[in-house]
Amino acid sequence: MRILHLPAGDIPNNIDHLLAQGGRMLMVYATQIEGRNEACYLAAPGIGKPFQLWLVDVPPGGLPSMAVHVPLLGWYEREMQDLSGVGVLNHPEPFPLVIEHGDMPAPFTQTHSTAHYPAPHIVPEVEGDDVQELDFGPIRADVFESAQFRFFYIGERILRYQPRLFLKHRGMEKRFQGLAPDAAVILAERVSGVGALAHALAFCQAIEDAAGVQVPPRARVWRSVLGELERVYNHLHYLGALADATSLKVGQAEGRLLEEQAKQLAARACGQRLLMNVLRPGGLRRNLALMADFLPRLDQLEAASLRYLDQLERTSTFLDRLHTTGSLPHTVAFDQGATGPVERASGLDRDLRRDHPYAAYADYSPLVALHQDGDAYARYHVHGAELRAGFDLLRGLLGHLPDGAVHVPCTASAGGIGLGWAESPRGSVYYVVHLDRNARLERVKIKSPSYSNWRVFPYTVHGSNMMDYAINEASFGSTIAGCDR
Amino acid sequence: MSLWTFFGLARGRATSDWDGGDLREAGQAGVQGMPRVSAQPCAESCAVCVAACPTDALRLVEGPGGVGTAPGQSVALDYGRCIACQRCVEVCPTDTLKASYDWALAVRARSDLQFDPAPAALDALALDLQSAIARRFRHSLHIRHVDAGSCNGCESELQALMNPFYNLHRLGIFFTASPRAADLLLVTGTVTEPMREPLRAAWEAMPEPKWVMAMGACAISGGVAREGYAGGSGLQGLIPVDVYLPGCAPNPAAIMHALLLLLGRSEQHLHGGRPDG
Incomplete structure (x- = not known):
C-alpha cells in the first residue's frame, strides 16, 4: 500500500485521475492525531497495482463531499460524520447514518457535530391517495436478522423502498481501540459471524502488512483452504435461501442439508463450525491436521452439490422467478460500490483473489465467474459457478499442503499503518489498521461487503413489485451484521 | 416439480439419530468446547489467562489450593461471558485451564454458569x-x-x-x-x-x-x-x-x-x- 499526504483541495482532481485510469475509490474514514481529524481515502488504482491511502488534514470548516462525484462514498462520509464528528460540506444526503439518537457525542472524538439533522427514513417524501405504506421489521418472521424496511406501493408496484439499517450497530470498530493485535483477531471474527474467516484474514494481513512479515507457506495454503470452506458453506446457504424464497421446499431442504455438511467439515478442519478461533497475525494459532474422513466427506459433498446445482438449473419454476428480477445495471453497480458475486453478476470483472493475490491464491488462481445480465438469475449463476470453482480450489490446495511452521513472530511497529484484504463469500473485505505509539490498535476501519451491497440494493427495488422482493433480497444474500457492525 | 419429489425421496432420511435426549455428540465431531478449570493449582502470581480473555470471563480468586497445600491463587470462570475462543487454554502455563469438548452447557440459573473454586449451592x-x-x-x-x-x-x-x-x-x-x-x-x-x-x-x-x-x-x-x-x-x-x-x-x-x-x-x-x- 502506498501512503500519500494530500491537501483537501486536491481530492477532486486525484479522484478524477484515478477514475480516468480505470481505478475505483473504496472508502473514506477519519482518524484522530493529536486532537486533529485526518480523513483517510482508500483508493484502488487497478488490477495488480498497489492500493493507495490518501491522508488529508480535515480543514476547520469541514471536508467537501465527494458523494455526487463518487456515490459510493456517500455512506462513508455520513458515517465519518456520525463516528468522528467530521463535518462534510454539501452532502446530498446530510443525515445521520449509523447513529440516530442525535444528542450523543461522536464516539471517536467525543465532539458534537455542528450540523444536526434528524435521520429521515424516506428520501424523498412519497404522497398520494392510492399510495400504501408498509413498515416491515425490525423483527421479521422466521429466524432473520433485525432490520426495518419501508415500502411505498400502489397495488403490487413498489414506488419507493427505504431500508432502515444500523439498528444492530454495535460500535465494533471502536472496540478495537487499545487492544493488542493478537487479542483483536477474536473481535474481527465476530464482526460478521458467517464471514468470520475473511474478516479475521483481512485483519491479520493488515497487521502483517504493518509489520512487514511474510506468513509461512503451510499457513498460507491453510488460510486459502479455510477461506474456500467459508465460501462453500455460505454459497450453499445462499442457494437454499434462494430456493426458499421461490417456494421450492425440497430445494431449500437440500441446500440447508448441504450447508450443514459443509459446516461439519469446517469443524472437522479447525474445531469451529463458523471457522473462528484459528487465525492470528503471523499465521495460524495452531497447526491443523485433516481428520482421516475429511477428504472422502468433501468428495461426497462436492458430488451432492453438483447434483443439486444441476437439479436447480433444470427447474423452470425456480429459474422463471429469477430471470429479470431485481436488475442491477453495470453503471449502478460500479457507482454505488457493489462487490462480490453481486458486482460480478453485473459484469464487473473483479476478484481480490486474482487481482491482488493473498494467502495461496498467487499459486492457485480462482476461476472468476461473470455474468452480464445483472438480475437475480445472474447472481444465482455466479454463486453456482463460484461454488463449483471452490471445490476445485479445495482439491488443489489440499493435495499440496506444504509441511513446516504455521506461524512466524509478527510484531507491528509503533505508529505503523497496514492494509489487509480478502475476498469473502459476499465480496471484498478490507481492514486498515493504525497503531499507536505502544503498538496497540489506535484505529481499525472495516470495509465489509454487506455494507457495500446494502447501499446498492434499494436501486434494484424501486419500481419493482412486491411479489419479487423476497427473491430479490435473497439473491443479494447480504447480512445485516456485516453492514451494521 | 415432480423432479424434486423424486429427488427428495431418493435422498432418503438425512435426520440424525436422537437417542433418549442426549444430543451431545450429534454431528459435532471436532467442535471445540468451553475451557475447564482443573484441580491443578495456578503458578504463583500468574494472571496471563485473565489478561488474555477478551470478555473478562476469568478473574483471580483465593483458591482452596492443591491436595495438601495451603490455599493459593486460583481462577474463577464465568461461562456466561466465555466465548470459547481458546486463548486462555493456549496461554495457561500450568494446565489449570484445560480445553474441553463441553458445549451443551445450557442452564436454568445464571449462577450455574459461574465456576468458583469454592463450592456453590444449588438454585x-x-x-x-x-x-x-x-x-x-x-x-x-x-x-x-x-x-x-x-x-x-x-x-x-x-x-x-x-x-x-x-x-x-x-x-x-x-x-x-x-x-x-x-x-x-x-x-x-x-x-x-x-x-x-x-x-x-x-x-x-x-x-x-x-x-x-x-x-x-x-x-x-x-x-x-x-x-x-x-x-x-x-x-x-x-x-x-x-x-x-x-x-x-x-x-x-x-x-x-x-x-x-x-x-x-x-x-x-x-x-x-x-x-x-
Whole structure:
C-alpha cells in the first residue's frame, strides 16, 4: 500500500485521475492525531497495482463531499460524520447514518457535530391517495436478522423502498481501540459471524502488512483452504435461501442439508463450525491436521452439490422467478460500490483473489465467474459457478499442503499503518489498521461487503413489485451484521 | 416439480439419530468446547489467562489450593461471558485451564454458569420453575426469535435447526412469526439501544405463561460488544431469563439441548460452573 499526504483541495482532481485510469475509490474514514481529524481515502488504482491511502488534514470548516462525484462514498462520509464528528460540506444526503439518537457525542472524538439533522427514513417524501405504506421489521418472521424496511406501493408496484439499517450497530470498530493485535483477531471474527474467516484474514494481513512479515507457506495454503470452506458453506446457504424464497421446499431442504455438511467439515478442519478461533497475525494459532474422513466427506459433498446445482438449473419454476428480477445495471453497480458475486453478476470483472493475490491464491488462481445480465438469475449463476470453482480450489490446495511452521513472530511497529484484504463469500473485505505509539490498535476501519451491497440494493427495488422482493433480497444474500457492525 | 419429489425421496432420511435426549455428540465431531478449570493449582502470581480473555470471563480468586497445600491463587470462570475462543487454554502455563469438548452447557440459573473454586449451592428456584414448564409445555413449544444485535453467527446456527439433519420440528418445537403465538422468546445479540424497544414490545406481546432464553455470550452478558457506546449488556436487567445458553456461537445440537432442557426433556450438564463427568 502506498501512503500519500494530500491537501483537501486536491481530492477532486486525484479522484478524477484515478477514475480516468480505470481505478475505483473504496472508502473514506477519519482518524484522530493529536486532537486533529485526518480523513483517510482508500483508493484502488487497478488490477495488480498497489492500493493507495490518501491522508488529508480535515480543514476547520469541514471536508467537501465527494458523494455526487463518487456515490459510493456517500455512506462513508455520513458515517465519518456520525463516528468522528467530521463535518462534510454539501452532502446530498446530510443525515445521520449509523447513529440516530442525535444528542450523543461522536464516539471517536467525543465532539458534537455542528450540523444536526434528524435521520429521515424516506428520501424523498412519497404522497398520494392510492399510495400504501408498509413498515416491515425490525423483527421479521422466521429466524432473520433485525432490520426495518419501508415500502411505498400502489397495488403490487413498489414506488419507493427505504431500508432502515444500523439498528444492530454495535460500535465494533471502536472496540478495537487499545487492544493488542493478537487479542483483536477474536473481535474481527465476530464482526460478521458467517464471514468470520475473511474478516479475521483481512485483519491479520493488515497487521502483517504493518509489520512487514511474510506468513509461512503451510499457513498460507491453510488460510486459502479455510477461506474456500467459508465460501462453500455460505454459497450453499445462499442457494437454499434462494430456493426458499421461490417456494421450492425440497430445494431449500437440500441446500440447508448441504450447508450443514459443509459446516461439519469446517469443524472437522479447525474445531469451529463458523471457522473462528484459528487465525492470528503471523499465521495460524495452531497447526491443523485433516481428520482421516475429511477428504472422502468433501468428495461426497462436492458430488451432492453438483447434483443439486444441476437439479436447480433444470427447474423452470425456480429459474422463471429469477430471470429479470431485481436488475442491477453495470453503471449502478460500479457507482454505488457493489462487490462480490453481486458486482460480478453485473459484469464487473473483479476478484481480490486474482487481482491482488493473498494467502495461496498467487499459486492457485480462482476461476472468476461473470455474468452480464445483472438480475437475480445472474447472481444465482455466479454463486453456482463460484461454488463449483471452490471445490476445485479445495482439491488443489489440499493435495499440496506444504509441511513446516504455521506461524512466524509478527510484531507491528509503533505508529505503523497496514492494509489487509480478502475476498469473502459476499465480496471484498478490507481492514486498515493504525497503531499507536505502544503498538496497540489506535484505529481499525472495516470495509465489509454487506455494507457495500446494502447501499446498492434499494436501486434494484424501486419500481419493482412486491411479489419479487423476497427473491430479490435473497439473491443479494447480504447480512445485516456485516453492514451494521 | 415432480423432479424434486423424486429427488427428495431418493435422498432418503438425512435426520440424525436422537437417542433418549442426549444430543451431545450429534454431528459435532471436532467442535471445540468451553475451557475447564482443573484441580491443578495456578503458578504463583500468574494472571496471563485473565489478561488474555477478551470478555473478562476469568478473574483471580483465593483458591482452596492443591491436595495438601495451603490455599493459593486460583481462577474463577464465568461461562456466561466465555466465548470459547481458546486463548486462555493456549496461554495457561500450568494446565489449570484445560480445553474441553463441553458445549451443551445450557442452564436454568445464571449462577450455574459461574465456576468458583469454592463450592456453590444449588438454585432451588430454578428447579421449581423447570417442573412448572415441564407440566405445561412438555410436548410442544413455539418460539419467537429476536435478534437484538448479534454478529449473525447465532442466526446461522438457529437456521440450521430447521435443516433436515436436526429437523427441530420432529421434537414438536416450532418457530412462529407472531409473539402472540409464542411460548418462548429466544434472544440473540448484545441488545443495542435501537433494538431495546422492539425486544421489549415482543416480550410484552407474548401471552402468559411465557419464557425467555438468552442464547450466546452476547445475550447473556454482552459478549465481545458489551458496554460500548452502542453495544449493550445482553438481557441483564432488561427481562427475566429462564434458560441461559452460553457459547459463541452455540452449535445447533447445543441449542436443541437447551430447548429440551427448558421442556424438562433433557438434563442439565453444568451445575455451579462444574460440567458433568
